[in-house]
Amino acid sequence: MAIVGRANVGKSTLLNALLGQKLSIVSAKPHTTRHRLLGVLNGSDFQAALIDTPGFLRKGRDQLDAAMARQLSGALGDAHAVVLAAEPRYPGDVERALIDQIASVDVPALLVLTKTDTIAKQKLLPVMARYAExxxxxxxxxxxxxxxxxxxxxxxxxGAHLPEQDALFPPEMLTDRTTRFLVGELVREKIFEHYAHEVPYDTAVEVVTFEEREREAPDYIRAVVYVDTPSQKRLLIGKGGGALKEVGVLARPEIEALTGRPAFLELWVKVNTRWRRKAGFIQRTL
Ligand SMILES: Nc1nc2c(ncn2[C@@H]2O[C@H](COP(=O)(O)OP(=O)(O)OP(=O)(O)O)[C@@H](O)[C@H]2O)c(=O)[nH]1
Ligand SMILES: [Mg+2]
Incomplete structure (x- = not known):
């Protein structure tokens, strides 16, 4: 079941809340999620393969945008059912475009109105009525x-709207993504949260070393943070390395929560000019 919607409506937060575990990164900035990500939800009598997707992008500017749009349309194309996530407002052009796509794949669709804590209950009904039309x-x-x-x-x-079929995944399986990938995402999340303007959008993270150690010795993790320009590199590192250090300080406990192991995290920043236009690089880091 693919979870699709406008950027920033709360798709990743919803996936994590349903799973009761943080799997997908979240930030207050739009277009945080760049990839499809599977989260396996085991209910009492069903198993759902929930797929988080990047927020809808109307017109791509570069290869990264195109890759993100492909992740979304691929997930929609493969799904047996869809969740359209939307904030509790009347449908806009993005929602209408997505509804057209959903109608064309002809699978059951649930509408989830997110962030209902932000509006008065009586304002929900007219929104629901408009969507139903x-x-x-x-x-x-x-x-x-x-x-x-x-x-x-x-x-x-x-559970009620999934097609009848045998469970696809063993019950202990939570996702199809590697720990390496999820660790890189946690670093990226901290960069989304803590840097302004284009820096998060011009940043990609690749975990290049992940050495699991014995018992109490921390796992050794080395990640390279790629940026587009030397000035972004300076910004990311900050005075005396302070800003980058802060990213590490924030990411490390979350990495440890994910792996259940102590971690030593080393971050390196490298410039890769115009990486957002390099298909090979994007494929490697996506
Ligand atoms: N008040 C409120 N905020 C929420 C809720 N769910 C998500 N948010 C906030 O909405 C923002 C976006 O959440 P995400 O889960 O990253 O949204 P997304 O749809 O995955 O965004 P993209 O990956 O960028 O498309 C974050 O600041 C969340 O904390 C909610 O139920 N209530
Ligand atoms: Mg997201």
């Missing part, structure tokens, strides 16, 4: 992932 949604479920409100009805709706 745009597409025959199987169900419309209002949710606040932040307050964990509406998640149980949503999980039930997901």
């Amino acid at each position: 745009t597409h025959p949604f199987a169900e419309i479920v209002p949710v606040s992932a932040l307050e964990r409100d509406g998640l149980i009805p949503l999980a039930e709706a997901i």
Whole structure:
């Protein structure tokens, strides 16, 4: 079941809330998620392969945008069912474009109205009514992932609208992504949270070394943070390395929570001019 929607509506937060575990990175800035990411939700009598996707991009400027758009349309094309996530407002052009795509793949679609903690309850009904006119949604479920409100009805709706088939994944499997990838994402999340303007968008992270150690010895992790320009490199590193150090300080406990192991994290910054236009590089880091 692919989770699609406008950028920043809370798709990744929703995936994490449904799984009860942080898997997908989240930030207040749009276009945080660049990849499809599988999260396996095991209900009492169903298993759902939830796919987080990048926010909808109308017109790509470069290869990275194109790759992100492909991740979204690929996930939509493969899905047996779709969750359209939208903020609790009347549908806009992005939602209408996505509804057109959903209608063309002809699979059951749930509408999730996110962030319901941000509006008065009585304002929800007219929004739900307007959406119901745009597409025959199987169900419309209002949710606040932040307050964990509406998640149980949503999980039930997901279970109810999945096609009948055998479970695809062993019950202990949470995702298809490697720990290496998820660690790189956690570093990227901190950069999204803590740097302004284009820096997060011109940043890619690659974990180049991941050495698991014995017992109490911390795992040794080395990640390279790629930026577009020398001035971005200076910004990222900060005075006396302070800014980059802060990224490491924030990312490390989350990495340790993910692996359940102590970690030693070393970050390096490298300039890779115009990497957003380099298909090979994007493929390697996506
Ligand atoms: N108030 C409130 N904020 C939320 C809720 N869910 C998500 N947010 C916030 O919305 C912002 C975007 O959340 P994400 O989960 O990164 O959104 P996304 O749709 O995955 O965004 P992209 O990956 O950029 O497309 C973050 O600042 C979240 O904290 C919610 O239920 N209530
Ligand atoms: Mg996201």
